[in-house]
Amino acid sequence: MTAASAVTRLDLLRCLGMVVALILHAEGGHSTSSFDSSNSGCRCLTGQSCFPSADELSYFNNSLVGGRLILPRPTAWPCYQPHFNADSCTAVENNFTDGFFRASNAGSMQSWNFEDDGEKRCPLETAKDSHAQCDQGRVPVYGVQAESVSDIQETIRFAANHNLRLFVKSTGHDYLGRSAAPGSFLLWMHKYRHINVSMSFVPTGCSSSYPPKPVITVGGGPQWAEVYTRVSVDTNDKYVLVGGMCPTVGGAGGFVMSGGHSPMGPTFGLAVDHVLQFQLVTADGKVHTINECQDPDLFWAMKGGGPGTFGVMTSVTYQLQPSPTFFTGMKIFAAPALNGTLLTPQQIKDIFRAFARQVHIFDENRVGGYIEINPLIGLDARMLILASEADAKQIAAGFAAGFAELVQQGVLKISTQFNSFDTFFAWKASDPSPAVEIQGGRFEIGTRLIPLSALDHPEKLGEALAQAAAGVDDFILYMVAGRGVRERDDGGEKVSTTPAWRRAVFNAEVINAWSFNTSDQGIAEKVAGIQAGLDILRKAYPDSGTYFAEANLEPDFQQALWGKNNYERLLKIKARVDPDDLFMCKQCVGSEKWDASGNCRQRHSY
Template sequence: MQRRDFLLASAAFLPFPVTLAQAQGNVLSATAGTPAPNVPWAKLAEVLGDRLAPVEWPLAKCLEQPDGEACRAFFGSVSNPYFLGDNPALTQTFGWVGAWSAQPSAYVVKAQSAQDVAAAVNFARSNGVRLAVKGGGHSYQGCSNSAHSLLIWTRAMQAITTHDAFIPEGSKAKPVEAVTIGAGAIWGDVYREVCVRAGRYVQGGGCLTVGVAGLVQSGGFGSFSKRYGLAASSLLQAEIVTADGLVRIVNENQEPELFFALKGGGGGTFGVITSLTLKTHVLPKTFGAVFAEIRANSDDAYSGLIERAVSFYSQSLFNPNWGEQLAFRPNNALAISMVFQDLEQAEAERVWAPFFGWVKENSDKYQLASDPVVLAVPATSFFDAEFLKTLPGVVETDSQPGASKERIFWASNREEAGQVIHAYQSTWLSEDLLGAGSKADLSRALFEASRHWSVSLHTNKALAGAPENVREAARNTAMNPAVADAFALLICAAEGPPAYPGVHGHEPDLEQANRDAARVDAAMNALRSRIATNGSYLAESNYFQTDWQKAFWGENIERLQKAKRKYDPENIFSVHHNVGEVD
């Protein structure tokens, strides 16, 4: 994937946006970059013991001695997402040029229970200390870190319990199969327990090291969302600590407005989730993938390839079996990275045969970079670490001493660990664009955009083509309802390698970042000049989005703001682009 100048404690970088609560005299005196004075940390230590600790920032050694062994070792480790996730001072993304840079909290609460979280929330509220919350630490918007804050780190809360018959508290609904997950769990762990060991499926994220709680609160897509929907749609119940320090059990019957807000209203906004219970599904017989790259020898040929790909998608792949990406690149290449569920390998090959056959018939215009890969595996093996490690180049393992052999991550995610975002924009594309009268416009828009930068259709991150019950369930979440009528989320983004301002030899390339951002802008402008776009996905969106409330939540924004005023009137939980923020 290709993914805008860091926010530092320096005049060269932009400040955090002003929130509604700050404008009205927010109780939080410790705004970003400003330590709260005279904080009685010892009082919190009396309650939490060694679960409260000062944060040790690994990058401090790099700022002091950028050529030292400690700094070399640090930058040699940051491509391992587990190395980043296991340290409370680090985030999976190091920053966004022009927006923010990862900053350490003053202290961390290594929470092991909802009561630990409540103690931290009460202390922060009473002492005017800014809060940050981190589970997986994957926020592109910088929401899981804040300088001088008290960090609530849920990493240790990783319990995963499957249920044969779960009924939410206070509900008269029929029991369903479900899984209860601690807020610190990551999706790789959940898939191992649910899919490999329990023989069920749970809809989660595509990246194995993404945190469960953050994904659900953003709405949450996975590779197979065209069949199983949003992660938020599967939410049956949550345990959450709100700004008043109360531990609440919320579901459709108990505090339904808060429950609704947790289903896509944004993480770090309404409280700290400590556990979630998600509905599980029947595991399909297979999961699989198709990989190919096709190169065109001229612009005219590439335009024709895009038209053919759009037509093929609308006729053969626009259904619950298929998900993931088609990428259109400036070098006139089409990259295919698609997944499927519940098809045998021969069935998947038959689906693609007409398209690959057309490419070969037109070999004077198109070349396959290599033979297409079509692979189906038993669904119980798809998330099995030992099986995946037998497939060359598919996964990598946590290289830290003593790490569990089950700690794997997709090899394709390696470049994202420690990344610096240069630009990131996304928009949903309506299913109407796949109609007979609109496909030519869509194809031309994709071609024009790809003259500037790569653009990718993430077909699993939109729900047109999914079963109607899946689409209706999405409309019952806080996400922009446009998600149910879109066939794909188009993403255009750029990123650089791990870097940090002020660390000699490891500083971000600001000139390159600005060039990349300009090209991403040009690509998106070209696209929008030809076709209508509608909204954006909160978790994968532009930090500088101007119409963000409408884009992320559409008509649901007023309902979310009402819930925010009720459960967090002083904006204790404040992150970039949260529903309590003023434009």
């Protein structure tokens, strides 16, 4: 699109504008707004009469964003008639589970269901059916491929002036689909990318007595794989960065503004514990550099208050940590003794009980990683320990001892594997966490942080986990909290994430998946299953909370995601930097003022 001539682009925009208007007219519009579009309490969506005209879009495209107005499309779009393209379709067929491939298409979300708008979908599975159509679904019809700060500023101004529903997207990993909504306008950050490593960084505006620190500054689109590689190459593996597990998540997107957990968390804490500076563009189009010396309030808010809320982040500067000597991969499998048999509910419960009794060993030894438990595989633990292989073997033996009875009963067989790696990313590249990195599927998740105090009553913990897991397709325990996160507790002075992180031992995740043709009702049942699982954990540990980026809908989201004290402060900061809620997303700060669609203000709030 960006290479098209101005005339062609204008024609295409006119044509597409008409087509979209016709589609919206025929279908009663994609909007789920409860108010008329002319009502000032609602955002203006594609296809509504208030939406910018083709001439306005053309002027914006040619004069303000250098021809970078784009028409995002669902992933399987090139596989459908009348826009079938053989090469592009083959690429989709071969790569639709690849997170890098999906991130490189403006309209693709990492989970296919977040491209679907109810039963308005564009599934790859039906592309060859001559009667099937590809529906735009939740994918924004228009967007900007940002390549400069000016592109970001102009897009923000355009969206504000036209009262558009603006969404920022880096990679599309959001677990509640908050990088898109039907009829919205997209600011796509994938092509805005810069990375810089410095050994002597001082935050802007801080005094000369501030000790210079080793850092990496990341802006826009780079994904973790690229960021880790730069740290490795530029520091000759002398430093590590506390970042995410999945190589395709953005290094400078939603991850860090959510809090950011890592398998190195049990040693180093959360990613936000290592942030020294952000740059962002706020809703008024102004660029800000914020840190502990400049606007410390907004700096605090951005460290856990949630992405898509305070502005568009254009860069984040992370402090690097001296590299540990050891990166030992430790796999522990407690699999069904009889190959191919499914474990019974009682046997699964026994595994959860044994896990609950033994997990203190991982916590005490700062073991990070992911533990999947289900009837098909039993227990599958893929862990990282920043200690020697000899230490890892001892720790694994202690943990596995808790399953001895189940082994003696002929229920489980235990096996272990240990491998030494030179770097964190080398461990990561050995693919230790297939269950955690699912792209191109249709599913939702939900998580709850489990407090350390739960280990005082392992029977209750085992029971609660088993019950929560019983009604869902899969269950994963994330050892990403623990001692390193608890030790950095400063009473919420420095970061705005839920204080539950500072009391947590691990994060428990429930997962339900469905198919391209599951009905709305079927999906609602799957999501209800997730909620039922979460409810068991909420009731068992009511004083805990939920990680912003991996939460399903929470009944009291302000308390669950931030705690009421943090939330009051976050609301005030939000009102200061974005008084008109240009940045608004589901279950984000201030979202209670908006209806469920996120398109219209609640009647009492305007």
